[in-house]
Amino acid sequence: MRTPAELTERFRAQGLKITPQRVAVFDALHDNPTHPTAESVHSAVVARMPTVSLRTVYQTLNDLAEMGEISRLEVGTGSARFDPNVEERHHHLVCESCGMVRDLHVEVAPELGDDVPEGFEVVGAELVVRGRCRSCADKD
Amino acid sequence: MRTPAELTERFRAQGLKITPQRVAVFDALHDNPTHPTAESVHSAVVARMPTVSLRTVYQTLNDLAEMGEISRLEVGTGSARFDPNVEERHHHLVCESCGMVRDLHVEVAPELGDDVPEGFEVVGAELVVRGRCRSCADKD
DNA sequence: ACACAATCTGCAACCATTGTTAGAAATAAA
DNA sequence: TTTATTTCTAACAATGGTTGCAGATTGTGT
Numbered sequence: 001m002r003t004p005a006e007l008t009e010r011f012r013a014q015g016l017k018i019t020p021q022r023v024a025v026f027d028a029l030h031d032n033p034t035h036p037t038a039e040s041v042h043s044a045v046v047a048r049m050p051t052v053s054l055r056t057v058y059q060t061l062n063d064l065a066e067m068g069e070i071s072r073l074e075v076g077t078g079s080a081r082f083d084p085n086v087e088e089r090h091h092h093l094v095c096e097s098c099g100m101v102r103d104l105h106v107e108v109a110p111e112l113g114d115d116v117p118e119g120f121e122v123v124g125a126e127l128v129v130r131g132r133c134r135s136c137a138d139k140d
Numbered sequence: 141m142r143t144p145a146e147l148t149e150r151f152r153a154q155g156l157k158i159t160p161q162r163v164a165v166f167d168a169l170h171d172n173p174t175h176p177t178a179e180s181v182h183s184a185v186v187a188r189m190p191t192v193s194l195r196t197v198y199q200t201l202n203d204l205a206e207m208g209e210i211s212r213l214e215v216g217t218g219s220a221r222f223d224p225n226v227e228e229r230h231h232h233l234v235c236e237s238c239g240m241v242r243d244l245h246v247e248v249a250p251e252l253g254d255d256v257p258e259g260f261e262v263v264g265a266e267l268v269v270r271g272r273c274r275s276c277a278d279k280d
Numbered sequence: 281a282c283a284c285a286a287t288c289t290g291c292a293a294c295c296a297t298t299g300t301t302a303g304a305a306a307t308a309a310a
Numbered sequence: 311t312t313t314a315t316t317t318c319t320a321a322c323a324a325t326g327g328t329t330g331c332a333g334a335t336t337g338t339g340t
Contacts, residue, residue, distance in 0.1 A: 053320050076214040105255045115245045119274030127267045134259030193289050
């Protein structure tokens with residue numbers, strides 16, 4: 001992910017204003033490998049700026065996603081996850097027990113050709129590998 | 141997918157009762173390649189049994205999913221989709237414009253080994269390929 | 281046919297997310 | 311720096327999908 005400072009530039013370039021709330025979200029995401037939900041980003045932000053609303057966090061995450069600076073994941077755990085790592089193409093590993101999401105660096109069948117219908121414009125492909133992580137598997 | 145008659149057997153085997161509502165859901169799913177939402181299953185069912193509630197449809201779909209007779213898909217289109225085809229291993233193609241979901245018969249990187257952490261029990265892997273279907277691409 | 285347990289319906293509650301709006305704050309212009 | 315303009319924020323309400331609940335209803339084994 002870009003640094004908070006770089007994101008600030010990108011926002012300015014789009015004519016968006018730089019507010020402390022937005023910077024706090026940038027900081028919360030920077031080098032964060034946990035694929036946080038909006039809620040957990042909000043918690044992190046609130047720890048330092050108690051008045052920031054969840055609405056603002058959603059707004060900023062949406063802006064970032066629209067600019068392609070982060071990506072939104074739907075892994076079936078109820079709420080969306082946000083992934084600051086958009087530079088490396090990668091996929092995800094999900095623990096069905098604790099909800100943990102982890103990056104997975106795997107090449108996925110690049111020759112889709114066969115079964116994709118004529119005229120379908122492929123934009124992207126996401127692989128989700130599900131299972132139980134070690135600590136959950138050990139628990140019972 | 142199993143025939144409605146077979147599902148009836150499976151339900152009985154689990155000690156679940158056979159009600160006309162449940163049979164109507166079985167029928168609505170049988171050989172249905174559209175990956176319907178609960179809402180659309182409900183519409184189909186209501187066409188023949190006007191009093192069936194959406195709640196009952198959800199209940200039956202959940203039962204079927206728990207028994208492994210159908211699978212629940214979350215492709216990020218707002219509502220869950222249900223796929224009666226659990227016999228053939230396959231993946232999905234999603235049109236981001238109209239929400240269409242289609243089966244995709246592609247082999248996906250079977251040697252995950254590399255990046256899966258030690259001790260993680262892999263249960264399954266789902267690939268979602270996103271893009272625009274021909275008719276949506278033609279529209280604009 | 282009976283009795284009991286399981287099921288159905290209708291409605292309320294829930295959760296994640298988005299719409300709205302008045303007031304506050306950041307930038308641009310002077 | 312002061313003002314003017316435009317954008318943001320916070321709070322709250324509303325939405326959409328899904329599940330919880332209570333009482334009436336209906337399969338099923340006897």
